[in-house]
């Protein structure tokens with residue numbers, strides 16, 4: 001089977017990406033013995049995805065896919081953005097982070113509650129060449145936290161055209177519309193051609 005490494009320490013991301021790549025053998029950082037911290041010092045999702053993919057490819061020389069993603073809230077000038085994982089500190093619970101975003105938007109009308117889930121993916125192929133794509137899911141920030149599925153900011157984000165948060169969807173439904181799906185849709189033909 002065609003093998004690639006997912007350069008992520010986030011088990012939720014790895015599960016979603018693996019489910020969307022059923023024709024590939026997806027291995028993780030533990031499988032290759034990679035336990036370094038990667039400094040994500042880029043200024044964009046694309047730069048950070050590339051930093052992660054390169055660090056892992058340089059370590060193992062196996063084709064590597066990395067995901068840098070986050071929530072951009074219009075009324076917060078695009079924050080937390082690339083700092084989504086670090087927003088309010090790594091030790092703060094997502095219930096607190098989600099509540100803080102709802103409070104920051106308190107009283108705003110629906111049209112001012114716009115937000116995007118963004119996912120940049122970087123792939124380093126068998127020849128060491130890099131490829132970067134991006135997927136964006138548009139929606140809005142709800143007034144309450146709802147749902148148990150997914151992770152992170154899913155309980156407060158409602159995609160346009162839906163009435164409930166992503167955390168109310170099961171994983172297979174999220175994977176049909178998510179920012180991660182939209183990015184992977186662009187990347188999959190590149191990976192298939194490379195690993196053919």
Ligand code: ITT
Pocket residue numbers: 007008009010013040052067068069070071084085117150151152153154178180
């Ligand atoms: P790796 O860098 O090891 O992949 P990470 O979780 O630190 O893991 P990021 O730096 O890309 O990854 O931060 C992504 C954060 O954005 C994630 O921790 C969530 O807070 C948020 N996020 C991204 N995709 C999401 C999704 O599908 N649903 C909810 N929140 C998401």
